[in-house]
Amino acid sequence: GENVEQHPSTLSVQEGDSAVIKCTYSDSASNYFPWYKQELGKRPQLIIDIRSNVGEKKDQRIAVTLNKTAKHFSLHITETQPEDSAVYFCAASKGYSTLTFGKGTMLLVSP
């Protein structure tokens, strides 16, 4: 089955810096790649997603890039703010019903 690796497990940045989280997937048939943000004690929230027919997608300060050849995708957050501090999960799907999640990245943004 699909396997999703996510790095780093923890990322600390200063407010205003950029943050990048990277994921790799194993199944070349995967075609849907969402990113979730989970604040402490809360539910994961879908923040951005990308499909395999697109190489990059941007929404204000967050962007996701996809390299199908290398089978990796990344989340980019610019001008980080303390409220960006959370655990971020990447996931992949082959267009079936289920998502395979990475193990998560704890992002800490210091003021």
Place this chain on the structure above:
Amino acid sequence: SQTIHQWPATLVQPVGSPLSLECTVEGTSNPNLYWYRQAAGRGLQLLFYSVGIGQISSEVPQNLSASRPQDRQFILSSKKLLLSDSGFYLCAWGTGSPNFEQYFGPGTRLTVT
């Protein structure tokens, strides 16, 4: 717009007791439904998913079961809880083909003592 509810929000149960967690979705019909478990500080483990009434797929063999008695209702059950069942239980609904987006409910925090 779609809304997903879960209850109870928190639950403390002794080892060996039964469990029933409920999830309902409003504002959509025939959603895909999912149960996930998240242990403290860990990732998301898919337990069960359903693409329709009475259709349940199990991802992890364990002492839990799931049922979907109505289109927008998903129930997670156990006859006898184990200490290892403690965690944050999240229900999610999915849009299905062609988008397969998933949206999570508020979760139930279960502590087995």
